[in-house]
Amino acid sequence: MEVFRLKEIFILSLLLVIFIALFFTVEEMPTFGDVNAPANNLVSQKIKEEHMKDTNSPNMVTAIITDYRAFDTLGETTVLFTAICAVVSVLKKD
Amino acid sequence: VFLLVKNEFLIQENLLLLKILMPLTIAVLLPFFHGTKLWMAKALYIGAIFISWMCSVTLLIGLYTKGPFSYYFSSWISPWGIEFQVGYLSVFTSIIILSMAFLVGVYSLADIQKSLETNQIPRYYSLFLLLVFSLLGIALTNDIFNLFVFIEISTISAVSLITIVNKKQNIEAGIKYLVLSALGSGCILFAIALIYMVTGNLNMTFIGAEMVNAWQNYPRNILAASSFFVVGFSVKSAIFPVHVWLPDAYTYAPNTSSAILSGIVTKTYAVAMIKILFTIFGVGILQNLAIESVFLVLASLSILFGSVFAITQADIKRMLAYSSVAQIGYVYLGIDLANEAGLSGALLHILNHAIMKVGLFLIVGIIIHKTGKRRIDDFRGLGREMPMIMFCFTALALSMIGIPPFSGFFSKYYLALGAIEANKHIYVVVILVSSLLNALYYLPIIISSFFNERDDTNVEVIRDRIPKTMVIPVLILTFGSLFFGLFYTLPLDVISRAVIHLLGQGAFS
Numbered sequence: 001m002e003v004f005r006l007k008e009i010f011i012l013s014l015l016l017v018i019f020i021a022l023f024f025t026v027e028e029m030p031t032f033g034d035v036n037a038p039a040n041n042l043v044s045q046k047i048k049e050e051h052m053k054d055t056n057s058p059n060m061v062t063a064i065i066t067d068y069r070a071f072d073t074l075g076e077t078t079v080l081f082t083a084i085c086a087v088v089s090v091l092k093k094d
Numbered sequence: 095v096f097l098l099v100k101n102e103f104l105i106q107e108n109l110l111l112l113k114i115l116m117p118l119t120i121a122v123l124l125p126f127f128h129g130t131k132l133w134m135a136k137a138l139y140i141g142a143i144f145i146s147w148m149c150s151v152t153l154l155i156g157l158y159t160k161g162p163f164s165y166y167f168s169s170w171i172s173p174w175g176i177e178f179q180v181g182y183l184s185v186f187t188s189i190i191i192l193s194m195a196f197l198v199g200v201y202s203l204a205d206i207q208k209s210l211e212t213n214q215i216p217r218y219y220s221l222f223l224l225l226v227f228s229l230l231g232i233a234l235t236n237d238i239f240n241l242f243v244f245i246e247i248s249t250i251s252a253v254s255l256i257t258i259v260n261k262k263q264n265i266e267a268g269i270k271y272l273v274l275s276a277l278g279s280g281c282i283l284f285a286i287a288l289i290y291m292v293t294g295n296l297n298m299t300f301i302g303a304e305m306v307n308a309w310q311n312y313p314r315n316i317l318a319a320s321s322f323f324v325v326g327f328s329v330k331s332a333i334f335p336v337h338v339w340l341p342d343a344y345t346y347a348p349n350t351s352s353a354i355l356s357g358i359v360t361k362t363y364a365v366a367m368i369k370i371l372f373t374i375f376g377v378g379i380l381q382n383l384a385i386e387s388v389f390l391v392l393a394s395l396s397i398l399f400g401s402v403f404a405i406t407q408a409d410i411k412r413m414l415a416y417s418s419v420a421q422i423g424y425v426y427l428g429i430d431l432a433n434e435a436g437l438s439g440a441l442l443h444i445l446n447h448a449i450m451k452v453g454l455f456l457i458v459g460i461i462i463h464k465t466g467k468r469r470i471d472d473f474r475g476l477g478r479e480m481p482m483i484m485f486c487f488t489a490l491a492l493s494m495i496g497i498p499p500f501s502g503f504f505s506k507y508y509l510a511l512g513a514i515e516a517n518k519h520i521y522v523v524v525i526l527v528s529s530l531l532n533a534l535y536y537l538p539i540i541i542s543s544f545f546n547e548r549d550d551t552n553v554e555v556i557r558d559r560i561p562k563t564m565v566i567p568v569l570i571l572t573f574g575s576l577f578f579g580l581f582y583t584l585p586l587d588v589i590s591r592a593v594i595h596l597l598g599q600g601a602f603s
Contacts, residue, residue, distance in 0.1 A: 021318065022318065024314055025288075025314050025315055025317075025318040028312055028313075028314045028315055029291065029312075029315060030291065030292075030312075037291075037294075038291070038292055038293055038294040038304070038307075038308060038311075039290065039291060039294040040294070041294040041295075042173065043173045043174060043294060043295060044294070046174065047174065067168060067170075068168070068170050068174050068175055069175070069176060069239075070167065070168055071167040071168070071176045071240065072176065072239060072240055072243055075231070075240065075243035075244060075246075075247065076243060078118065078224065078227070078228075078247055079243065079246045079247050079250065081122065081224075082221070082224050082247050082250045082251050082254075083250055085125065085217060085220055085221055085224070085251075085254065086221065086250055086251070086253065086254030086257070088125075088217065089214060089217045089218070089221065089254055089257070089258045090254070090257050090258070090260070090265070092213075
């Protein structure tokens with residue numbers, strides 16, 4: 001019983017340390033929608049302005065997932081295929 | 095109107111695509127091969143891996159004649175599209191991955207029916223090829239989100255290579271692996287999000303360029319991101335406090351799965367960690383973060399505790415599993431010394447450990463296949479029954495301990511040089527103590543198998559009845575261990591070129 005108590009205290013104090021660390025991390029993050037945020041750089045500006053010319057897709061998200069980063073999408077579909085294969089190999093008996 | 099642009103890397107680019115897409119294409123086709131076409135499934139697997147391997151070797155030759163190059167998917171250049179970098183590190187890693195996948199594939203031709211039901215075999219090869227595809231992706235990509243996609247594929251396929259045997263303990267080990275590995279993936283994804291937030295890039299080279307700015311404005315976010323990377327990759331590579339998924343997984347998985355998981359999967363995550371630490375963060379920021387001194391302690395604990403746990407095991411596969419925890423500790427020790435000799439030692443150990451551990455798991459597989467013995471006590475007198483197999487075991491075990499003519503010595507030698515160069519002599523002691531511990535659990539097996547008589551006297555040599563396809567990969571690996579021990583400068587030449595780039599002294603990989 002005594003050992004169990006100690007383990008709980010240890011876990012809770014560890015979680016508290018992680019909470020404090022993450023709190024100060026979040027506090028330092030750039031504000032959401034900030035014009036000066038590092039993510040608003042040449043990379044995203046070019047996609048915002050030229051996606052119509054580059055890919056003929058009026059939708060910016062479509063332009064990114066099926067053209068600029070199409071290989072990632074191939075990877076994501078492979079994730080689904082792998083998951084199906086894995087589930088079938090566990091469940092199908094015949 | 096087509097403009098003919100002269101591209102000097104055209105052949106290499108096509109080889110790169112063939113190499114990465116060959117396993118994927120065959121993997122998608124394989125589930126359609128049922129029962130009667132089993133030999134076709136096997137032939138397709140071997141063929142796909144062999145073609146990929148040929149492409150890799152040609153790429154290595156091209157690397158020496160023409161130098162490294164980048165391939166951009168859908169022709170969107172670097173900050174916008176996804177970049178594959180064909181450098182010394184990535185080609186070196188992919189040759190190891192494909193060689194091991196090929197040898198394990200040849201071994202599995204005769205072994206796989208013993209451990210799996212017939213209808214599962216095409217699915218097994220399919221998942222195996224998906225794992226190889228994802229590991230090649232991890233080795234080649236230069237984009238952190240693309241890296242994460244490949245890590246997802248490798249996690250799911252690695253788990254299913256354990257759970258494909260429908261037994262209670264396999265499912266239990268698989269769930270344990272899946273939960274911990276998913277936690278690791280979550281940590282890595284969170285770290286990638288933080289890195290993107292403070293640098294605005296996903297390409298590793300561009301992140302590296304932005305890092306100096308970001309380090310001044312958002313130091314705490316970068317500290318958090320690096321911690322998440324460290325935790326995520328520690329779970330996936332089974333570093334000491336978070337190695338708990340590994341022993342069960344390796345013990346109950348089919349022999350071919352254990353060999354491949356121990357030999358290349360955990361090591362490829364270590365290569366991903368190398369790329370992230372040295373391309374994204376760079377040596378300067380790493381020293382400021384003091385992340386490597388924390389990691390050095392974890393790696394040392396991993397080396398020592400892995401060896402100590404291995405001594406106490408009664409099951410041979412579980413002993414090899416704990417030994418893998420110790421060996422991945424060596425790799426991380428070399429990475430975190432962050433100097434030329436240490437990093438060379440780590441990369442050399444990735445190669446040597448792949449050869450040694452795949453070989454040992456395959457040998458144990460042959461012994462289980464033929465005699466059904468897996469307790470270390472039952473190995474008495476086994477050297478008289480199967481002299482050739484136990485001779486290979488002896489050679490690989492000596493390499494594991496680090497006896498000079500075999501390759502295991504040279505990686506430990508370079509790690510020790512790196513520790514001395516970094517002025518951290520305590521880690522030389524760690525390496526020496528761990529070599530002694532290695533000797534403590536490998537030597538008794540060798541001695542009892544060759545010099546102890548069994549109680550029953552009718553000992554017969556059963557060497558001849560082992561299928562040739564199982565013996566040849568073991569012989570090649572044993573020979574490889576000796577070859578890379580005698581000619582250790584061959585891999586070291588590729589490694590030193592990779593290391594120069596990683597430590598920021600060269601212009602490009």
